[in-house]
Each structure stands twice: as C-alpha cells, then as structure tokens.
Amino acid sequence: MNRFGLFSLTAPIVHLIGLIVLVALAMAGLAGTEFALSRYLANAIGQLAAFAVLAISLDLIWGYLGILSLGHGLFFALGGYLIAMYLLKHSFEITGTVPDFLQFMGWKEFPFYWDGFEFFPYALAAAVVITTLISGLFGYVSFRSRVGGVYFAIITQALVYVAMLLMFRNDTGFGGNNGMTGFTVLFGWPMGTSGMITALAVVSLLVLAGVLAGCNGLVKSRFGALMLATRDDETRLRTMGYETLRLKLIVWCLSALIAMLAGMLYVPQVGIINPRVLSPELSLEIAVWVAIGGRGHLVGAVIGALLVNAVKFWLSFAAPEIWPFILSGLIVLVVLVFPNGLMDLAKFKLMRPMGPKRLAADMGEARP
Amino acid sequence: MKLARFVLFLVGLVAGGPLLAPTARAQALDRAGLIGNLCGNASAMGEAAAVLTGLAMSGDAADRAFAVPLARAVIDRKLACDEAGAVLTESGLDAVTRAPRPAAGEARTPVLSLKNRATYELADAALALRAAPEPAQRAAALKTLERRPALIPEGLLDAAAASETDAGLKADIETLAQTAALNAADPAARIRALARIADTPSRRALTKVSALTTDPAYAASPDFRAAVDDATLRIERGIAIGDVLATLYNGLSFASILFMAAIGLAIIFGLMGVINLAQGELIMIGAYVTWLVQQGLRVAAPSLLDWYLVLAIPVAFFVTAAIGIALEASLLRHLYKRPLMSLLATWAVSLFLMNLVRVVFGTQNLQFETPFYVTGGVPVIGDFIFTWNRMFAIAFAIVTLALTWGLVRRTPFGLNIRAVTQNRDMAACIGIPTRRVDMMAFGLGSGLAGLAGLALSPIYSVNPQMGQNFIIDAFMVVVLGGVGTIAGTVVAALGIGQINVLIEPLWGAVAAKVIVLLMIIAFLQWRPEGLFAVKGRRK
Numbered sequence: 049m050n051r052f053g054l055f056s057l058t059a060p061i062v063h064l065i066g067l068i069v070l071v072a073l074a075m076a077g078l079a080g081t082e083f084a085l086s087r088y089l090a091n092a093i094g095q096l097a098a099f100a101v102l103a104i105s106l107d108l109i110w111g112y113l114g115i116l117s118l119g120h121g122l123f124f125a126l127g128g129y130l131i132a133m134y135l136l137k138h139s140f141e142i143t144g145t146v147p148d149f150l151q152f153m154g155w156k157e158f159p160f161y162w163d164g165f166e167f168f169p170y171a172l173a174a175a176v177v178i179t180t181l182i183s184g185l186f187g188y189v190s191f192r193s194r195v196g197g198v199y200f201a202i203i204t205q206a207l208v209y210v211a212m213l214l215m216f217r218n219d220t221g222f223g224g225n226n227g228m229t230g231f232t233v234l235f236g237w238p239m240g241t242s243g244m245i246t247a248l249a250v251v252s253l254l255v256l257a258g259v260l261a262g263c264n265g266l267v268k269s270r271f272g273a274l275m276l277a278t279r280d281d282e283t284r285l286r287t288m289g290y291e292t293l294r295l296k297l298i299v300w301c302l303s304a305l306i307a308m309l310a311g312m313l314y315v316p317q318v319g320i321i322n323p324r325v326l327s328p329e330l331s332l333e334i335a336v337w338v339a340i341g342g343r344g345h346l347v348g349a350v351i352g353a354l355l356v357n358a359v360k361f362w363l364s365f366a367a368p369e370i371w372p373f374i375l376s377g378l379i380v381l382v383v384l385v386f387p388n389g390l391m392d393l394a395k396f397k398l399m400r401p402m403g404p405k406r407l408a409a410d411m412g413e414a415r416p
Numbered sequence: 417m418k419l420a421r422f423v424l425f426l427v428g429l430v431a432g433g434p435l436l437a438p439t440a441r442a443q444a445l446d447r448a449g450l451i452g453n454l455c456g457n458a459s460a461m462g463e464a465a466a467v468l469t470g471l472a473m474s475g476d477a478a479d480r481a482f483a484v485p486l487a488r489a490v491i492d493r494k495l496a497c498d499e500a501g502a503v504l505t506e507s508g509l510d511a512v513t514r515a516p517r518p519a520a521g522e523a524r525t526p527v528l529s530l531k532n533r534a535t536y537e538l539a540d541a542a543l544a545l546r547a548a549p550e551p552a553q554r555a556a557a558l559k560t561l562e563r564r565p566a567l568i569p570e571g572l573l574d575a576a577a578a579s580e581t582d583a584g585l586k587a588d589i590e591t592l593a594q595t596a597a598l599n600a601a602d603p604a605a606r607i608r609a610l611a612r613i614a615d616t617p618s619r620r621a622l623t624k625v626s627a628l629t630t631d632p633a634y635a636a637s638p639d640f641r642a643a644v645d646d647a648t649l650r651i652e653r654g655i656a657i658g659d660v661l662a663t664l665y666n667g668l669s670f671a672s673i674l675f676m677a678a679i680g681l682a683i684i685f686g687l688m689g690v691i692n693l694a695q696g697e698l699i700m701i702g703a704y705v706t707w708l709v710q711q712g713l714r715v716a717a718p719s720l721l722d723w724y725l726v727l728a729i730p731v732a733f734f735v736t737a738a739i740g741i742a743l744e745a746s747l748l749r750h751l752y753k754r755p756l757m758s759l760l761a762t763w764a765v766s767l768f769l770m771n772l773v774r775v776v777f778g779t780q781n782l783q784f785e786t787p788f789y790v791t792g793g794v795p796v797i798g799d800f801i802f803t804w805n806r807m808f809a810i811a812f813a814i815v816t817l818a819l820t821w822g823l824v825r826r827t828p829f830g831l832n833i834r835a836v837t838q839n840r841d842m843a844a845c846i847g848i849p850t851r852r853v854d855m856m857a858f859g860l861g862s863g864l865a866g867l868a869g870l871a872l873s874p875i876y877s878v879n880p881q882m883g884q885n886f887i888i889d890a891f892m893v894v895v896l897g898g899v900g901t902i903a904g905t906v907v908a909a910l911g912i913g914q915i916n917v918l919i920e921p922l923w924g925a926v927a928a929k930v931i932v933l934l935m936i937i938a939f940l941q942w943r944p945e946g947l948f949a950v951k952g953r954r955k
Contacts (some may be wrong), residue, residue: 189938208890
C-alpha cells in the first residue's frame with residue numbers, strides 16, 4: 049500500500065503541481081501590471097508547459113508500460129493540425145482572411161472536410177475521435193500481434209515519417225510544406241496580444257497541472273499497479289490469466305490523447321504548424337526529454353522536458369549550431385552514466401529511486 | 417531464292433532512279449566517262465550527278481575519295497573543261513588522273529542549270545557526309561541534307577550512319593534517316609520506313625509516327641494507314657514493355673541499396689537485439705569516404721582517378737567498420753540489456769555524425785566524377801536504358817550478398833555469429849567469446865553500411881542528410897525480413913524496393929511509402945516475427 053499509496057502532502061509531485069498552479073496564478077494575477085512577464089518569456093513558459101504535457105504522455109506509455117513510441121509527434125501534430133484548422137476557419141469567419149495555402153493552391157473555398165471546424169466543440173470532438181481512432185487501430189493491430197520493444201519503436205517511427213511525407217504534399221488541403229499559419233482570432237479575441245499570450249500560457253500551465261494530477265492518480269491506482277506489472281513482467285501477468293491487450297490499448301490511447309492535447313496547446317502559442325513537427329527527430333527528442341528527466345516518474349518527465357527545452361530555447365539564440373552536439377552528448381551521458389536520468393541525482397531521497405533489480409532489467413524490456 | 421531476287425528487283429523498280437544507280441555500278445567506275453559527263457550538256461551533267469550521289473551511297477572508298485571534290489568544283493565553277501578532259505582549278509590537278517597539269521587551250525567552265533544545281537548540292541552534301549575527314553564538315557553536310565529530306569536517296573543515311581564514328585553525329589544521322597524515309601515521295605518507301613521505326617520504339621518515334629495521321633496519304637491510302645496504325649501499336653507496346661522493364665530495373669537498384677543498408681542492421685539486430693539508428697549516417701560516411709578517396713587520387717595519382725570507386729571499396733568498408741567497432745566498444749556494450757536505450761544512444765551518435773559532417777564538409781551535395789564504367793547505358797526497348805550506374809549498384813549488392821553469405825555460412829566467424837544469435841548463453845558456455853563476436857559483427861554490419869554508401873554515390877546525391885532517406889526503409893526491410901536472416905533481408909529488400917518503385921508512378925512516392933508501411937503492419941499480424949523467423953521459442 050505504501051508503494052502505490054495515495055497522495056501524501058510531502059510527495060514531490062504534489063509540490064510540483066502546487067508550484068505550477070502557483071506560477072499560473074501569479075502570471076494571471078500580474079497580467080497587465082508592471083510586474084508582468086515579458087511577452088517572450090510568457091510565451092516561452094506556455095510552450096514549455098505544452099512540451100511538459102507531451103513528455104508526460106510519453107512517460108505514461110514508456111516509463112509505466114515499457115513501450116517506447118518513437119512516433120508520438122504524430123498525435124502531437126494531430127492536435128496541432130486540428131486546432132490550426134479551427135483557428136483558420138474561425139479567423140476566416142470573423143475577419144474574412146483567406147488562409148495562405150488556399151490562395152497558394154488557387155482554391156476558392158475550403159475543402160469539404162473543413163466543414164464545421166469553425167465551432168471549437170466540433171474541432172475538439174474531431175480531434176479526440178480521430179486521435180482515438182488512429183491510436184486505437186494502430187495499437188490494436190500492434191499489441192494484438194504482440195509487437196513490442198524495438199520493433200514497435202521503429203514501426204512508430206516509420207508511421208510518423210510517413211505522416212510527415214503525407215503532410216508535405218500540397219494537395220492534401222492541410223497546407224502542404226508551408227503548413228498553416230496566420231491565425232488572427234481565438235474564441236473571438238485577437239491573437240498576439242500580451243493578454244492572449246498570458247492567457248494561453250496560464251491555460252497551458254493549468255492543463256499541465258491537471259494532466260499531472262490525473263496521471264498521478266492513474267499510476268497510483270490499482271490500474272497503475274497493473275501497468276507496472278505489465279512493464280516488469282508481462283509474460284507472468286499473462287500466465288496468471290490477465291489479458292494485457294486491453295490495458296495496453298487503454299494506456300496507449302490515453303497517452304495519444306494527452307499528446308494531442310499538448311499539440312492543441314502548443315500551436316496557438318507558436319502560431320504555426322507545419323510537417324516538420326512530424327519529423328522523426330522531434331519524436332525521438334520527446335523520448336530524450338523523458339530519458340533525461342527519468343522514466344517512470346511523472347515529475348522526471350516534466351523536469352526533463354522543461355530543462356532540455358529551456359536549454360534549447362536559449363541555445364537557439366546563442367549558438368544554434370552546437371545544440372545537436374550538446375543534445376547528443378546529453379543523451380550519451382544519460383544512457384551511460386545516469387540510466388534513470390536526473391532521478392539518479394536525487395540521492396537525498398527527494399524521489400524514491402528505482403530498485404536495483406529493475407534498473408538492471410531496464411523496465412521489463414530485458415531479453416530473456 | 418529466285419522469288420526473293422524478284423521481289424528485290426521489283427522493290428528496286430518501285431524505288432526508282434536513286435536505287436537503280438548503285439545496282440548499275442557493280443563494276444569499276446568509269447572515271448573519264450564521268451568527267452566527260454560533267455563537262456557535257458545539261459542531261460549528261462544530270463547523269464553525272466546521279467553517279468556521284470550513287471558513289472556516296474555505295475561504291476568503294478577510293479572512288480568516293482575521287483568523287484569528293486568534283487560536285488563542289490562544279491558548283492563553285494572551279495572545274496575547267498578542255499580537250500583532254502578537265503582540271504580542278506583550285507588545286508591545279510587533272511580531274512581524272514589527279515596529276516598536276518595546267519588547263520589547256522580555251523578551258524570552259526560547265527554551267528549548272530537550275531534543276532541540276534539542286535542535284536549537285538545534294539551530291540556534294542552526300543559525298544561530304546560519307547567521306548569528309550572532319551566531323552564538323554560532315555555535320556555541315558548533314559545540315560544541308562536536312563533542308564530537303566524528301567530528296568535524300570534511300571540508303572544513303574543508313575550507310576553514312578553505319579560508317580560514322582562520331583556518336584552524336586551518328587544519332588543525328590539516324591534521326592534524319594527516319595524523318596527522310598517517313599517523308600519520302602514513294603509510299604512503299606514510307607511504309608518500309610514505318611516498319612523500321614517500329615523496330616526501335618521510343619517516345620520520339622511515337623510522336624513522329626502519330627504526326628503522320630494528319631498526312632494526306634493517311635486518309636488517301638489504306639495501305640499507308642494500316643502501316644501507320646500498325647507502327648503506332650507496335651511502338652506503344654514497345655514503350656509499355658520498356659516502361660515496365662525500366663520500373664523493374666529501378667526497383668532492383670533501389671532494392672540493392674536497401675539490401676546493403678539493411679543487411680548490416682539485420683545481422684546486428686539478430687545478434688544483439690539492437691537497432692542501429694546511426695546506420696544511415698554510416699551509409700553517408702561511406703559515401704563521404706568514397707569522395708575523399710576520389711579527391712586523394714586526384715592529387716596523388718590522377719591516372720587512377722577513374723578507378724576511385726573500386727579503390728574506395730576497402731577504405732569505405734574499413735573506415736565505417738572501425739567507427740562501428742568503436743561505437744560498440746564505447747557505447748553499446750553497456751546497453752545490451754536495455755535495447756530501447758540503445759535506440760536513443762545510436763540516435764545520439766547519428767545526430768553527432770550528421771552534424772559533424774555538416775560542420776566539416778558543409779551541407780551542399782558532393783560532386784563525384786563519373787568513371788566510364790558507370791557512364792551511359794545500353795538502350796534496350798522503348799525508353800528503357802540499361803544504365804551502368806544502376807547496374808554497378810546491383811552488381812555490387814550481389815557480390816556483397818555472396819560474400820556476406822559466405823562469411824556467415826562458411827567461416828568460423830560466421831558460425832560464431834549464428835551460434836550467438838541463436839542462444840547467447842549457450843554459446844558463451846561452450847567457449848565462444850560472445851563479446852568479441854558482438855564487436856566484430858557490429859564492425860561487419862557498419863562496414864556493409866559504408867559499402868552501401870559507396871554503391872549509391874553514382875546514383876543518389878550525397879549530402880549530410882542522405883542517410884535519413886534510406887534508414888526508415890531499411891528498418892522496414894529488417895522488420896519484414898525477420899531477425900538476422902540473410903534470405904529474409906534479400907526477399908524483403910526486393911519486395912519493398914519493387915513495391916515502392918511500382919506504386920510510385922501510379923500514385924506518387926508518398927503513397928508508395930504509406931502503402932508499404934500499411935502492408936508491413938498488416939503483414940506483422942500474420943507473421944509477427946517477419947518472413948524468415950528463426951524457429952524457436954517466441955521471445
């Protein structure tokens with residue numbers, strides 16, 4: 049009961065959630081005053097929050113279920129593209145600005161599958177349904193034939209790569225290689241104002257806090273215990289008569305939905321979506337955030353995402369060409385020296401370190 | 417036999433004068449008579465022109481050389497006729513004997529009638545095309561002939577094409593020959609020309625033939641119409657066959673590259689359960705090493721420059737193998753129990769190598785020499801050209817396949833690889849140094865990637881990002897083929913390569929990739945371990 053116990057007020061995750069909510073409230077409260085954050089900083093915090101949500105989604109499936117997806121960018125992009133469709137259609141309804149890609153393709157009106165995207169509830173529902181369908185179908189066929197481990201990782205990578213090629217085409221009606229940009233209105237309010245930027249950042253932070261709390265509740269529940277059991281020894285669980293397919297499928301779809309949510313938060317803040325979000329590199333990077341933060345710890349995933357992306361934000365101004373070298377160095381360091389990421393640094397029991405057995409077995413994906 | 421001769425005779429009759437002329441000159445040329453005709457009246461001069469044109473088509477080389485200056489001399493009025501025959505005034509030689517002599521008495525310059533001028537120009541161009549020493553002169557003569565294709569005697573251009581040594585000029589002559597024959601005045605000649613064009617189908621031939629449907633003869637003569645339709649049909653069929661062959665051939669060369677990229681992956685994956693995400697970058701480094709060898713040869717031994725592709729084989733192999741061994745020894749040996757982490761680690765290596773190359777060499781495509789053995793190709797049918805650069809990749813892959821197969825199946829090292837692949841613990845128990853086998857196999861797999869880079873350098877563009885274009889397809893080959901089997905890798909590479917290339921012209925490259933991926937996912941439902949899974953307990 050101790051290990052899977054419910055919340056304790058001293059648990060780091062509670063501190064983290066509290067901190068996030070506090071920052072969100074402070075940003076909201078200070079908005080418009082002289083103490084308000086600069087637009088750039090507020091925007092950066094909002095984007096980091098979206099990345100943290102994305103990292104949690106991967107940690108849920110990789111850290112707690114032992115299934116590495118190198119294609120989570122697909123669901124992130126799904127959310128991003130669908131919210132971008134809403135934003136464009138909505139902006140078009142209100143201001144009459146025709147999106148660039150329509151003019152570029154010489155089309156007079158939106159393709160039929162854009163119908164209804166001016167209503168946010170419809171766009172949200174579409175995003176949830178499409179993401180669930182795609183992840184559910186792919187997860188079902190993969191888990192049913194017990195594709196796992198490295199196989200699953202590279203097939204997901206191929207999936208996101210193929211999706212990228214698909215979206216690079218200009219005739220799909222999704223903006224082609226230029227993607228979608230030029231969002232002017234969100235829920236009737238103009239975008240790009242400092243108020244809107246702060247609001248988006250605050251919402252992102254609150255969503256992050258909510259996702260953290262929800263996932264924490266999930267992994268601490270009986271269901272979470274089953275997830276860990278599946279991760280550590282799926283064969284034994286199956287032998288005992290538990291069908292893991294349903295469990296894996298549920299967690300996989302949930303993870304995809306959280307990644308989609310991250311995409312929906314991210315795109316309004318950066319103001320553009322293009323197929324590069326679907327590049328295999330980004331999906332691999334998500335895994336790197338989680339690995340650096342520490343798999344199997346929601347706090348670790350959040351910290352990893354924040355840390356890596358903060359350094360990336362900073363370096364993309366200071367020295368963009370050395371970023372890949374630093375990233376690869378970080379990965380090698382984590383892989384060789386700190387197999388549990390930053391959690392290995394937590395010697396003073398800020399977090400419960402992983403047991404030595406699991407450390408060696410690498411979260412249940414060891415070969416027999 | 418008699419019948420054949422009779423038909424030939426008939427054909428000769430139909431073909432008319434120009435064709436009769438060569439048959440009449442089976443015996444030696446009457447040089448004095450020819451010169452006499454040149455100095456004669458208009459009809460004699462016409463006969464002489466026909467003889468000259470005939471000489472251009474057949475007759476022996478000595479006679480042709482004799483005839484070359486004559487038509488020009490008449491046109492330029494540089495022929496002085498006197499009692500003893502004629503003198504070429506420009507060179508001061510006797511027209512018959514070609515001995516120097518001055519023109520005697522009151523020399524007369526023959527005047528060309530308007531009708532004869534055209535025939536003499538034709539004769540001059542025909543002779544120049546056959547016998548002028550310089551390609552430029554022959555090209556100029558061809559230009560002259562092009563202006564009046566209908567006048568060109570049948571057979572002249574074929575004879576000229578057969579003896580032409582300059583390849584570009586030869587192609588031009590052949591093109592003109594087709595046009596000339598198609599536009600000949602005589603319908604039978606046109607029909608024969610159609611049949612001959614249909615023998616070598618190509619898109620150009622099709623445009624030429626289909627243009628004839630607007631020709632008045634198409635509506636007027638049913639024979640001609642039938643010939644045109646038949647030729648169109650045959651050419652279209654030829655083009656279709658050529659397209660299919662070209663697709664298969666391109667697919668084969670793509671599959672060869674895929675195979676070479678994937679075989680190393682498959683061996684490593686079977687052995688250690690590690691997918692090397694840096695394989696694409698090892699391919700890229702193989703291509704860069706090839707380029708460096710080329711640059712080195714350019715400085716050190718320019719005479720060997722053409723052979724850089726061959727000389728780079730061991731260099732590319734050993735450099736990439738060394739990188740692979742270093743990678744294994746420093747990084748992957750710590751990750752055998754954590755295959756998912758090895759994905760991240762090898763990705764880090766891939767990122768590092770790609771950016772290192774980008775910093776050192778820049779992002780632009782590298783310029784490669786194309787040695788003679790990967791230049792050009794043999795046109796087979798339609799637009800299908802059996803190009804040597806693709807053949808190089810295919811042959812290279814076949815040799816690699818044979819060597820790899822021999823290595824894995826016939827050597828002690830290969831036996832060790834297979835033993836460790838099947839059961840690592842048991843292999844260790846019977847004294848196989850599994851750690852060393854791992855390292856060497858990783859080196860082998862990496863070296864094969866380097867060779868893939870070498871093989872694709874004559875076909876694809878070489879830049880720091882090139883590895884990314886092949887790597888995902890190579891993964892799919894491994895997934896489809898099954899773990900660590902050579903046969904599976906071959907079949908999967910052929911399948912994926914061919915399907916990609918087959919679907920591409922129908923729905924585009926992207927659709928090809930989507931369909932291939934969906935097919936692989938569907939296939940894994942049926943056989944999760946790949947095509948050629950090793951029989952045994954499911955892991």
